[in-house]
Amino acid sequence: MATVRFLNTDDGAVEVEVPLGTTLLEAAQKANAPEGSACGGVCGCSTCHVHVKQGFKLLSEMADEENDILDKAFDVVAVSRLGCQAKIEREGLVELHITRESYETWYNEHPKERHARDERVKLTGSPRTKPAP
Numbered sequence: 001m002a003t004v005r006f007l008n009t010d011d012g013a014v015e016v017e018v019p020l021g022t023t024l025l026e027a028a029q030k031a032n033a034p035e036g037s038a039c040g041g042v043c044g045c046s047t048c049h050v051h052v053k054q055g056f057k058l059l060s061e062m063a064d065e066e067n068d069i070l071d072k073a074f075d076v077v078a079v080s081r082l083g084c085q086a087k088i089e090r091e092g093l094v095e096l097h098i099t100r101e102s103y104e105t106w107y108n109e110h111p112k113e114r115h116a117r118d119e120r121v122k123l124t125g126s127p128r129t130k131p132a133p
């Protein structure tokens with residue numbers, strides 16, 4: 001098993017335990033973290049782009065196809081990965097930051113949640129769904 005921590009959800013950091021072989025996008029879906037997936041996870045869009053802050057070496061090697069798609073993404077850094085392509089291959093902690101592009105794509109794909117988030121921001125000034133710890 002591995003732990004995946006999403007650092008920048010609307011409620012702050014959230015963690016999920018996943019078996020080896022899980023992609024970062026699958027982990028996000030299990031954690032209800034807002035990571036986009038416009039192409040459905042077939043390495044065709046870059047909207048699942050994340051920055052891996054810890055545990056980069058626990059992930060599968062990047063294939064040429066992923067590298068080519070990342071070339072078209074915004075805000076690419078040395079620790080960028082596509083969530084649908086990066087599989088967790090070794091036990092440990094993977095910490096990541098969902099990119100702005102990915103976060104906004106998720107909300108575009110989930111209009112009901114976007115409306116609810118916009119209402120929370122309007123009423124409270126924060127997108128949080130629960131009080132800060």
Ligand code: FES
Nearest residue numbers: 039041045046084
């Ligand atoms: S979901 Fe489209 S490239 Fe990952």
